[in-house]
Amino acid sequence: MAHILIAEDEKSISELVLRNLRLVGHTATQAFDGVEALHLAESQSFDLILLDVMLPRMSGFEIKQALPQEQPVIFVTAKSDLSSRIAGLGYGADDYIIKPFEILELLARVEAVLRRTYKNTAQITIGAATIDVNARRAYVNGSETVLTPQEFALLEVMLCNRNLALSREKLLELAWGFDYEGDTRTVDVHVQRLRKKLCLETEIETVYKLGYRLNSKGNER
Amino acid sequence: MKFWQKAYTATLVLVAATLVLSGVIFLQIARRASFQAETGKFLERQHSVALRFTEDAVAVLLRKPAALAQLAKNYEETQKEAGTFLCITQGEETLVAAMPLPKEAIPTAPEEGQRTHAVRTANGQHYFVVTAQLPIEGDAIILTCVFSIEPFYTQWRETTRVVLLLGACVIALLALVLYFVMRSLSRPLEQLAAVAQQWADGNYAARSGKRTRDEVGQLAMTLDNMAAKVEQNVSELEGMVEEKQQLVDNLSHELRTPLTAVRGYAEYIQRTSLTEEETLEATDYIISEASRLSAMSERLLQMATLRGEQARRRPVSVETLLRNTARSISVKAMACSVSVRVVCPAPLTIYGEAPLLESLLINLADNAVKSCKKGGKVRLCGEQTSNGVRLAVEDNGAGMDGETLKNLGDAFYRPDKARSRQNGGAGLGLALCRSIAEAHGAALQFSSAVDKGTTVSILFTASQQHGD
Numbered sequence: 001m002a003h004i005l006i007a008e009d010e011k012s013i014s015e016l017v018l019r020n021l022r023l024v025g026h027t028a029t030q031a032f033d034g035v036e037a038l039h040l041a042e043s044q045s046f047d048l049i050l051l052d053v054m055l056p057r058m059s060g061f062e063i064k065q066a067l068p069q070e071q072p073v074i075f076v077t078a079k080s081d082l083s084s085r086i087a088g089l090g091y092g093a094d095d096y097i098i099k100p101f102e103i104l105e106l107l108a109r110v111e112a113v114l115r116r117t118y119k120n121t122a123q124i125t126i127g128a129a130t131i132d133v134n135a136r137r138a139y140v141n142g143s144e145t146v147l148t149p150q151e152f153a154l155l156e157v158m159l160c161n162r163n164l165a166l167s168r169e170k171l172l173e174l175a176w177g178f179d180y181e182g183d184t185r186t187v188d189v190h191v192q193r194l195r196k197k198l199c200l201e202t203e204i205e206t207v208y209k210l211g212y213r214l215n216s217k218g219n220e221r
Numbered sequence: 222m223k224f225w226q227k228a229y230t231a232t233l234v235l236v237a238a239t240l241v242l243s244g245v246i247f248l249q250i251a252r253r254a255s256f257q258a259e260t261g262k263f264l265e266r267q268h269s270v271a272l273r274f275t276e277d278a279v280a281v282l283l284r285k286p287a288a289l290a291q292l293a294k295n296y297e298e299t300q301k302e303a304g305t306f307l308c309i310t311q312g313e314e315t316l317v318a319a320m321p322l323p324k325e326a327i328p329t330a331p332e333e334g335q336r337t338h339a340v341r342t343a344n345g346q347h348y349f350v351v352t353a354q355l356p357i358e359g360d361a362i363i364l365t366c367v368f369s370i371e372p373f374y375t376q377w378r379e380t381t382r383v384v385l386l387l388g389a390c391v392i393a394l395l396a397l398v399l400y401f402v403m404r405s406l407s408r409p410l411e412q413l414a415a416v417a418q419q420w421a422d423g424n425y426a427a428r429s430g431k432r433t434r435d436e437v438g439q440l441a442m443t444l445d446n447m448a449a450k451v452e453q454n455v456s457e458l459e460g461m462v463e464e465k466q467q468l469v470d471n472l473s474h475e476l477r478t479p480l481t482a483v484r485g486y487a488e489y490i491q492r493t494s495l496t497e498e499e500t501l502e503a504t505d506y507i508i509s510e511a512s513r514l515s516a517m518s519e520r521l522l523q524m525a526t527l528r529g530e531q532a533r534r535r536p537v538s539v540e541t542l543l544r545n546t547a548r549s550i551s552v553k554a555m556a557c558s559v560s561v562r563v564v565c566p567a568p569l570t571i572y573g574e575a576p577l578l579e580s581l582l583i584n585l586a587d588n589a590v591k592s593c594k595k596g597g598k599v600r601l602c603g604e605q606t607s608n609g610v611r612l613a614v615e616d617n618g619a620g621m622d623g624e625t626l627k628n629l630g631d632a633f634y635r636p637d638k639a640r641s642r643q644n645g646g647a648g649l650g651l652a653l654c655r656s657i658a659e660a661h662g663a664a665l666q667f668s669s670a671v672d673k674g675t676t677v678s679i680l681f682t683a684s685q686q687h688g689d
Contacts, residue, residue, distance in 0.1 A: 012482040012506045016489060023493060054474070078474035099474075100481035103488055165492035210491060 002047035002114050004028045007037035007063070008076065009055055013099075017050065020103050021110070023163035025124075025216065034058025041067055048113055050106075053077035053088065064091045072117045074109060076101075104161060104170070111160045124159055126216045129198040131155065138198060145197045150175070154190050158204070158214040167211040187212075225407035233399055237392045244388055252377055259373050260349055264338065267351040267366040270300060270307075271336075274364060275355045282359065293317040306348075306367035312360035320367045322348055330354040330363040346371045409437045417444065425452035475517060479510040486510075523580075524656050532660040534572040539603040539610065540565045542575065546582040547601055550590060558595040561586070565603040571610050571681045573661045581657040584650045585614040585677050592618030592675065609682040617674035626667055 004026050008014040014030050021028045029044070031037035034055040041049060041063070051073050053060035064073050075088045078099040088096045094113045097106060124131045130139045136152055138145050147155065154175040158166070166174075168184035175190075176182070191212055195201045205213045222230075274296055281288050293309045293316035300307050306320035308327065318324060326341045327350060336353030349370040355362045412429065419427035428445050432438035486503045489495075495503070543563045554561045571578075582601070589599045593616055602613040658665045658679055669675035 010478050010482070012510055013478060013485070015502075015506065016482060016485040019489060019493075019499075020485075078477040079470065080473070081470075099477040100484060103485050163493060207492075213492070213494075215494075 002026045002110075003045070004110070005031060005037065005040055005044075005046040005049040007031045007034070007049060007055060007060070008052040009033060010052075016103070017106065020107060020164070024107055024161060025163075026110075032056075034060075034063055038063050038066055041071070046071070047117075048072045048074065048110060050074050050076055050110075051093075053079060053084070061087070061091055064093060070117075072113050074113060076106075104164070104166075104174075107161060107164075108174075124216075126159075126162075126214070127198075127200055127203045129200060131159065133159070140197070140199055147194075147197065151190055151193055151197070154187075155194055155198075158194075158212070162214045162216045165207040165210045165213040171211065223407075224410065225403045228407070229399055229403040232403075233392075233396055236395055236399075240388055240392065244384055248381060248384060255377070256373065259370065260338065263349050263366070263368040263370070264351060266303075266305065266368070267336070267353070267364075270296070270305070270366060271353055271355060271364050274309075275357060278355065278357055278362060282357065290316050300366075304369065308365040308367065310361075310363045310365075320365075321346070322350065322367055326350070327365050328352055330361070330365075333361070340370065347374050409433055409441070413437065413441050413444065416441075420448055420451070425455060472521075476514065479514045482510040483507050483514070520650070520653050524653050527577075527653075527656040527660050531662070532574045532577055532657070535574065536570050537573055537575045537578060539569040539571060539612065542578055542582065543601045543603055543612075545579055546586050549579070549583050550586045550599075553587065554590050554599065557590055557593065557597075559590045559593045559597045559599055561590070561599045561601065563601045565601075567605060569603055569605060569610050571612075573681075577657045577660070581654045581679070582612070582614065584654050588650065589614050589616035589618065589675065589677075592616055592620070594618065606680075609680055611678055611680050613676055613678040615674065615676045620671040620673050620675055621667075621669040622671050626669060 004021055006014050006017050006021075006028050008017065008030070009032050011032070014032070018028050018030060029040060029046075031040050034057045037049075037051070037055065038058060040046075049067075049071065051060040051063060053075055054077060055063070060075055060077070064075075067073070069092055073093045074095045074097060075093045076097050076099065077084070077088075079085075080098045085096050085098075094116065095109050097109055122132065122134055124133065128141050129145075130142075132138070133156070138147055138152070138155070154171065157171060157174045168187045171187050172180060172182075172184055176186075191204060195204050200214075203215050205215055207213050274292075277292055277296075278289060281292050289311065293307075296309070297307045297317040297319060301319070306322075308318045308320050308324070309316045310318075315324070322341055322343050326343065328337050328339045330352045331337050331354065333354045334356045336351055338349065338351040341348050341350050347370045349368040350365060351368075352363060352365045355364055409432070416427050416429045425448050428448065429441040432441045486507045490500060490503050540563070543565055547561050547563050550561060586599060586601065590597075593599065598617050600613075600615045602611075602615065604611050604613075655665055661681065662684075663679050663681045666678050666680070667675065668678075
């Protein structure tokens, strides 16, 4: 669970990102203009800042320059041209995402940056299971359950996107990779195994017509 | 080969050839004249010798013909001292023949009383031979005089040699001088070529600088002017390209944001288990963003179709137009506590398309209402002026500064650089208004002062009224 600042002047987008971040277990604060964003960033400690490049009163680039270098930042913007991207990354941003984006992509990039900067959650507890993300180990009621690499990969994807329903195709893409030629039945098989091994029969929900969703109320450290 | 080399070579060759040719011709003519003079002298000498000999021979033949040989010998000796060789024959007999030439070399004597002459060589020396048959009765007496004409030839050899040497020197000198002259003449051209190369490389700011006053200078001046024009055009074009790029960038931003929202919320609803209230909020966002997209694309479409086209001319009542506008804006105006008044004292008519004109006025009125604080006033006026019918939208709201005024009407321009949406709209409204005004042959005019208010007026001129 990370504390994230959303600096975006478009209310609808800001709300959208806020809700999704909360769903997957982060906390977030919103800022609607550059000055407010800088003020909040300086007065509170954020694990990551999602910074829109075109903010009123102060641009995202300017804010990044005013902040300490180690502050993880992801630029969000509609400017897709190459020079803007290069400029953005040149300013020291950890990533650069272009609108329109898929929420899942944003969440994945957030997770990636948090992992790189060691701000991601070390241990996540859902129901009876505790998962040590960095050590790649899972425990049920204190004793370790051995998971195959593929099972862990699937578990990671579901954890990253918890409370969001993911289709079988999406799970296949995210956990098995784009090149995988198999069919989605393997997803069902693996989900069953995870449910069994981690006693998450209730938490891993089958969503009608959509896929699967890992539900969690957010008790992580 | 370079230009100056070509000119140089051509000139040099021509001059040299001319020089040589005229030299040769001159020499030939002079030589001939000289020869004539020289041989003329010899001929005279021969003539006098022949005359005297004839007299003496006639006299001797009368008195003592055997003494002719002695006479001949006497003459031969005297003449030899003078440098002339004689050969005298009488019939078949040779009386005297002490000459450096063999007898065969002598040309055949012509008729009596005539003479011939020729040039003969022997041992490398030239001799001028004059033969004549003397007008003496009896056996034919032929008198041949042989003169050495070698000096003539020697002298002419010398002369020729001198002339050739002189010619060579002159040509060499010419070559040198011509080289410098050509180089200096072609230098301006080379400089001009260098400047032209700069232009070709894209540096249109280069100029040829100081000039001569000849054709090259003219050319340089003309080319400089051309470069100035090109420079201007290029920067204009670059400006236009940048503008276009800006437009596209802005457009993409404006479109992408609502799209992200629509998709995002739809996915959100699908994937999450939401309360009814949360679902309602999410769908609200989807609807409002979709409406925004729709309004924007509508405006863009209108602008695209209007571009360059002229609106149809139908009579439109100004009062009706203004009142409709006021009505359309009334809801928003009331919500902002802004009053809207229509001021149209006389019944006026303009010619155009009512829906477009309404769209134009509503846009302007909307901006006016947005710029006013609570209690602000907006007036929609229509009046007849000396130039035509004037429609105006006046407000006493926030006003605009000079910078903003300059960029109004540029598509997507908004005074706030971050294009925040709190004040609504994507900045297309005024660009659209300008398009509509243009399509009606009318002009939009803005006057504004910060914190005092803004007046936007549109003037429909009489010529426009008659559907020009």
